[in-house]
Structures are given as structure tokens and as C-alpha cells.
Amino acid sequence: MERETLISKWLNNDLNDQELEAFKALEDYDDLVKLNEGLLAFKADDYNTSEELDTVLSTIRSNKKSSTQWFKPLMRVAAILAVCFGLYYYTTTLDTTISTEFAQKTTIDLPDASSVSLNAKSLLVFNKKDWKHNREVELDGEAFFKVAKGSSFKVKTKTGFVTVYGTQFNVKHWKNYFEVICYEGLVGVTYNSQETKLNPGDSFLIIDGKIIAKEKENRSSPSWLNNESTFKSLPYKTVITEFERQYGVDITTLNIDTEQLFTGSFAHDNIDVALKSITLPLRVTYSKTNNTIILKRE
Structure with a gap:
């Protein structure tokens, strides 16, 4: 059954068990449910969109009333549809924001099975809807990344950004402090428009605007995870x-x-x-x- 038909029958509460399972399998099922919940707040108590639309069509066919008489209810239908599409666009393009407080850590699974461990007092932002086309996160704080294979993956901070060519690395960004450590694979760090490639054990550290040389990292993961x-x-x-x-x-x-x-x-x-x-x-x-x-x- 076509997607539009399933959605139409769902809105009318007319799905049988088999059709309901097909509807739940739609890629944007979660977004449609959120949209429907949001629309409840906009629904007028005594206004039936279907009835109004039938009235408009009947009026046009009978041609018993002037165009000005059926134009008003038609605009009401158009207004409701505009609210529907606006709300749908709004709910499906919002960024996802994850934050931790003092003395708190958490782990997040990204849409592609990549994972991020977020250290205390940190903030991570990404867009779930656009993830297939743009694997990019914004970070303020510290996080350890395990990146699944796929298209380009980037971590943006206010100081510089990290391009991932490998799978495991740690990024720490605080005021006047920016550090990237590669634990597995290959990582590129761009600072002042210049990229530095990091192999496993390599670090890139800036304190108070100065690049600081560091010894090779011999751990397999950052100590804060433990x-x-x-x-x-x-x-x-x-x-x-x-x-x-x-x-x-x-x-x-x-x-x-x-x-x-x-x-x-x-x-x-x-x-x-x-x-x-x-x-x-x-x-x-x-x-x-x-x-x-x-x-x-x-």
C-alpha cells in the first residue's frame, strides 16, 4: 500500500492490523506521530476539516453560491494545512542537544551506531534528521568518540574542528584549552585553516593560543572513562x-x-x-x- 494511503487511513483511524504494522515500518513513523500530537494543540473544538472540505466541493459543483461565499472556508482548510506542514518541518529539523552537569558523565548512541562518551559539564549538538547526509556534531567540553565507518565525520568546536579518518579519538575543548588525542585510525585537526594529521598515540594541544608539544599517548582510551x-x-x-x-x-x-x-x-x-x-x-x-x-x- 502506498505511503500516502497509509497516512490518510491512519489519520482517519481506519487502519487494520496489517496496515498498522506497515504504517509503523515507515521511515518517518516517529516524526508523523510527533506531528499528530502537536496538531492536537491546534485543533479547533467544533471544526471538522473533512466536513468543511466536502461543503466547499459541494458548493463549487452546485454553483449556487458566489465565489466569495466558498472562499472563506477554503482558506480555513488551507490555513490548517499550512500549520500541519509548518509543524512537521519544525519538529523534524530540530537539533538534538545532550548536556552533562558537574560530576556527571553519559554515553550517547548516534544514528549511525557511532557512540560518544560525554565528560562532566559538556555539551553535544547534532541533527538526527540530516545525519545520513551530514555526520557532524558540535562540542563544547570533552568527549570520547567511537565512529562507525561511513561518510565524512566532523567534530566542530569554537577553536577548531576535527575530521575523522579513523574510529577512536578524544576531543577536549574548554576556555583557552583545545586538545585532540587519536587512539585508533587517523584524525585530522584543523586550526587556523591548517590541518594536522594524527596517528594513534599522537596529540594536538593548544593552551592559551599556543601549540604545546606532547609525548606519545600510551593509553588505549582516556583515563576519565575510568x-x-x-x-x-x-x-x-x-x-x-x-x-x-x-x-x-x-x-x-x-x-x-x-x-x-x-x-x-x-x-x-x-x-x-x-x-x-x-x-x-x-x-x-x-x-x-x-x-x-x-x-x-x-
Whole structure:
């Protein structure tokens, strides 16, 4: 049975069991259901579109009334159809937005079976309807991607964008911090209109607008997936910022050079142990009151 016939019978609640299964198998079944639900808000209490349309056609055939008499109900039908198509277009072109809060992580399955693990306080945006023709996401925060084979896949950030030639990589984009690490396959990072290719273990890091050289990555996946943040010769301010994201706290520093380099890690499941991990190596003391932490060097 043709698609239009199925939709028409569905709108009239006239589908048998076999036709109902065929209707549910339509590619845009979910969108049609959303459209129908949305239209309920626009339906007039005592207005029947079918009856009005029959009245208009009958009037035209009998030619007993002037054109001005049947023009008004015809416009009412046209207005309802315009609302239908407008609402359908609106509901099927909206972007999907996924976000995490402090101390929260989540994993998203994209329409092509690719997956994205989103770190704390991050935002991911993509368009489900246009996914077959445009595999592209926008990221603000940190995410680990496992990309299924297919057409070009891109990750856009405000600093640069990543073109995927392989399957597994991590992107971190915060204020004044942009990092891409390739774990499998091949990844291209475009910054200031210049592309850099990354093989497994390669990194691309920019801090405060400066490109920073890094050693080869020897892990098979980012440490944050296992609830641990790891740093190697990175400014202490990046450690503090990440700590705030993972534990939802505010940190104030006193007499501490936050540009000094830090190598170490902290766990995401025990704040007291984590605090010791980021303070003892630098001989820093701390005090904690509710969600406020003060780091101090005597």
C-alpha cells in the first residue's frame, strides 16, 4: 500500500492490523506521530476539516453560491494545512542537544551506531534528521568518540574542528584549552585553516593560543572513562578547573603559581583522596567548607 494511503487511513483511524504494522515500518513513523500530537494543540473544538472540505466541493459543483461565499472556508482548510506542514518541518529539523552537569558523565548512541562518551559539564549538538547526509556534531567540553565507518565525520568546536579518518579519538575543548588525542585510525585537526594529521598515540594541544608539544599517548582510551583525570606537565590551573568540573566545587588559590606544571592524577569518586593527590606533590595545604575549597601555600 502506498505511503500516502497509509497516512490518510491512519489519520482517519481506519487502519487494520496489517496496515498498522506497515504504517509503523515507515521511515518517518516517529516524526508523523510527533506531528499528530502537536496538531492536537491546534485543533479547533467544533471544526471538522473533512466536513468543511466536502461543503466547499459541494458548493463549487452546485454553483449556487458566489465565489466569495466558498472562499472563506477554503482558506480555513488551507490555513490548517499550512500549520500541519509548518509543524512537521519544525519538529523534524530540530537539533538534538545532550548536556552533562558537574560530576556527571553519559554515553550517547548516534544514528549511525557511532557512540560518544560525554565528560562532566559538556555539551553535544547534532541533527538526527540530516545525519545520513551530514555526520557532524558540535562540542563544547570533552568527549570520547567511537565512529562507525561511513561518510565524512566532523567534530566542530569554537577553536577548531576535527575530521575523522579513523574510529577512536578524544576531543577536549574548554576556555583557552583545545586538545585532540587519536587512539585508533587517523584524525585530522584543523586550526587556523591548517590541518594536522594524527596517528594513534599522537596529540594536538593548544593552551592559551599556543601549540604545546606532547609525548606519545600510551593509553588505549582516556583515563576519565575510568573515573580518573590524568595530567602530564600541564599547568596547575587546568588541574584545578578539571577538579571543579568533576566534583562540582569552587576552588580558590592563595600564594600559588597556577602556571606551574603538574604531573599526576586524581580519582572522581573520593574528594578527600583526590584533594591529597593534587596538593601533596606541590606541598599545598587545603581547607574545605561545603562546596568551597581553598588551596594555600605558606
